[in-house]
Amino acid sequence: MFKATIFVTLKDSVLDPQGVAVKGSLHSLGFVQVQDVRIGKRLEVLLDSESREQAEEQVQAMCEKLLANPVIENFAYEVEEVA
């Protein structure tokens, strides 16, 4: 069994309205040192693949096909073997 941890983040040039709003709230809570907030996703996918290579291939394909929107998002992942 393999566990992939996938990070999907907005491309730098794309506006992150959610991050802007959270930054505002952090400021009003007194966290004035906060300069910037960007919010992305973290997905954990458990895979019953044969090998690490196969798992990585599949994760790459899933990200491209479904999990990330290539128009506005980037993705990255790590795969580890689990019991």
Add this chain to the structure above:
Amino acid sequence: MFKATIFVTLKDSVLDPQGVAVKGSLHSLGFVQVQDVRIGKRLEVLLDSESREQAEEQVQAMCEKLLANPVIENFAYEVEEVA
């Protein structure tokens, strides 16, 4: 300047409707090896703190106060110094 990367994840006991739906979509795309999907958040917060300790303290406080909901979520973070 410090950059905190914060991960907010659903507690294991909480059913994740989004994860379930994504798993279903992955299956129908042919990724039948997928056993489980859990979806959380990844936040990047840029902080103008004096020291790493101060930055970590602040991040811990933000998570407790705002960024995670203790009823259903756990959080973890890493802080690194950036230029």
Add this chain to the structure above:
Amino acid sequence: MQLKQLVKSLPHEPTPEKIRDQALYKELGLREEEYGHIVRHLGRLPNWTEVGIYSVMWSEHCSYKHSKALLRKFPTQGPRVLQGPGEGAGVIDIGDHLAVVFKIESHNHPSAIEPFQGAATGVGGIIRDVFSMGARPVALLNSLRFGELTSPRVRYLFEHVVAGIAHYGNCIGIPTVGGEVVFDPAYDGNPLVNAMCVGILEHDKLQKGIAKGVGNPVIYVGASTGRDGIHGATFASEELNEASEEKRPAVQVGDPFMEKLLLEACMEMVDQGLLLGIQDMGAAGLTCSSAEMAAKGEHGMELNLDLVPQREKGMTPYEIMLSESQERMLLVVEKGMEEKVKAICDKWGLQSAVIGHVTGDQRYRLYFQGELVADIPVKTLVDDAPCYAPEQKVPDYYRENETICPVEQVKDVDPQEALLQVVSSVNMASKRWVYQQYDHMIRTSTAVRPGSDAAVIVIRGTDKALAMSTDGNGRYVYLDPEQGGRIAVAEAARNVVCAGAEPLGLTDCLNFGNPEKPEVYWQFAQAIEGMSAACRELETPVVGGNVSLYNETKGQAIYPTPIVGMVGLIEKREHITTQAFKAPGDVILLLGETDAELGGSELQYLVTGKISGRPPRLDLEKERNVQQTVLRAIRSGWVRSAHDLAEGGLALALAESCIDGKLGAHVSLETDLAPVVHLFSESQSRILLTVSKENVDHVRTLAEENGVACTVLGEVTDHPELTIQVNGQVVIHQPIAKLTQRWEEAIPCAMSPSSI
């Protein structure tokens, strides 16, 4: 600051000479002769910023260079029109010192690339157009076209476009009360996403997008400027191709929360009478809004770009001016009012900045880091844009269709089988899957929710209500653009009449292919002819609209698809009428005449897989008479339900009224046509009414006076069955439950093909 008067080029930008010598302007979509005009207007070579500004201002999207001449054919005046085309949205008087403000706009190209954000920002843009007139937005509608749901890409587009529309409208809190969705291979690869917004205005609050008063400050309000959507306007003026994905700059992301704040802040400024001019930054962003305000006000403008709030570092003047970042507004106020504006912005947590002032010399000057970076006679940007009248040619397919007889193609189909197919066609089926994702009840004014011919919104504080509908049938327009154009207007008017409203006027969105192709331009010109004729006959002026050309993929144009957004006034709430059958025993009447008209019909498409022949013909006088009859009957209190006959013909209209009313019907009719032809013909100018028994004669007499054919078809029953007899033979006999199930499940099933 000592401002230099020589127009500078920035070090890393191409020099004016290089722009000329290497014809770099072509990359921005300018033609050689257009570049020549620019040089003449300036009396020198333009720098990179100036070429960029001209290129967006003279793009199809902003300048209407291929459509301006034809749009003049639309009647735009009427006794109630307070503001016709030329401002953010049209304005029509509805009495009680109130007016209705509305406009439709396309976001086709952005939605093809990023459907969720593309559709969302389309909604955001049209809302800004309405509240920049000083009106409170009260309703949204949309008109959508996609390829067929058998394609995963189309399902993706459909799902995300609907979610994007829902996201924006729901979050900002304006009900999405109506619209239409059609699936046809003609839109594969080039979906259409047209969004309409309706607002209500108190007469004395009407705002304009003009700059006046030398020395008055120009104020920027709202989101920061980033590099998103640079050249969106130019992009919207080209055909889509594989390179589009690459060429596309950062996609614009909508922030409905920010727009809600902007809306409330602007409403407060309007209430306090602070504004001299206001215009949203939509297509071509800061450039278009500021240049248009200056040109309309017969003034000039000077902007200091260093003062423009920016989200990204190191933006150049070119980027700042051409950015299409969303949720921004440009204001001109009386000198001395800056603090009041700022106080309102601060209350709503919005950033605002004075970025320049109005000048008296009709020049458009931009400063950046102390240097003059553009100096343009402002009218040349707006009034002197090029204007083209391309060649027209009657397409071959139109001639070939002359000889095709659609009746022959379908006459052997069993009517019952046809009905089952039609109710479960995704084009005819219930659109609940779509509208249940839209908050259609917020603002608690929605008296008729999505699902009837037109939506109805009540106007608080009065007994009045507004009916609204968007309509357009690309198949008819393709087969005969002139007739199709008439039908689009007539059908939209008929829909609001069926709700009990008098049609007031319309806004239109003209979605066509590449106008530089003679066949496309012919379609365009013909459709406008037909629409104009219908507008004149039905007395529904065009008070605003939008043109979207170059809707093509891989060289193939979409069906020519003009969409009409019609608004009607209901004088008394008791006149509000819906299409659902109301009570057993009510008599079903058909107004209008049925001919064998199946070209472009849903039945033809289902049977043959394509459309051909000539579409239904529309007699404008008949149309007007039918509409007036129905409106008078409703106002006399005789009508229990009214439903216009459209795609799917009489059979589908009967089925829909049964399904909605959870009642049955027994219908019996005589005809010379084959039963299936009579039942599924899409002849125009027909309306189905139900009336209680004692009012049948009243309606028949009224119809006769108006020269409208009126046939008694049968009765509403409490048997949950639809029974249709033709010439004494039962040809359709179906349980309502079965029809309902097919009709409700068509789209959900098509959207989850694996779960069937």
Add this chain to the structure above:
Amino acid sequence: MRFAVTVFPGSNCDIDAIHAIKDVLGESVTAVWHKESDLSKYDAIILPGGFSYGDYLRTGALAAHSPVMEGVREAAEKGKLVIGICNGFQILLETGLLPGAMRKNDHLQFRCSIPTLRVENNETPFTLQYREGELIQIPIAHMEGNYYCDEVTLAELKRNKQIIFRYAGENPNGSIDDIAGICNRNRNVLGMMPHPERAVCDWMGSSDGMKLFTSMLQYWKENYGAA
């Protein structure tokens, strides 16, 4: 009776709540901006629906830290009536005035419709004019109404009869135990996903929401003397 309707940046059902109280119920109502923290003048507080702070991060999370929530907390402690509708319910959960949390609808779509609810407990200030078990139609409009709490909390909610409304037909969001609305132990704080303010005239599609407001009025008159 004096009602307050809180207004956060992004609230958008505030006008509907005000309309229901002022024009239909005929009582006094004031819109209170989120920066005010003194609500002592009011007898009842409505946290309206909408998308406070755009619903960013988590629904209700950013609004939960507004100054006005101090006033809401005080009012709740004093036994005044507090009702959170839709986004207002989400805010009450985030503030901890009600137990549990909200997740995205199980089908992941926004859902606007008029479902049927069952009144599970009519012995509260909000429901005393309904019959127990009465079926009523109240519109919903939300993306995150999938109520969650752990088993211990659920058992407690049941034991104390804190579940006030359940979906009687199809559950539109996947909420645990078909929950549509819950109250606190003292029965003076109610959170519900459906919008009673959208069901106060027949032409709106239902007027079943009206009894919720008239119940509040009756309770207040009986307990705090006629005004």
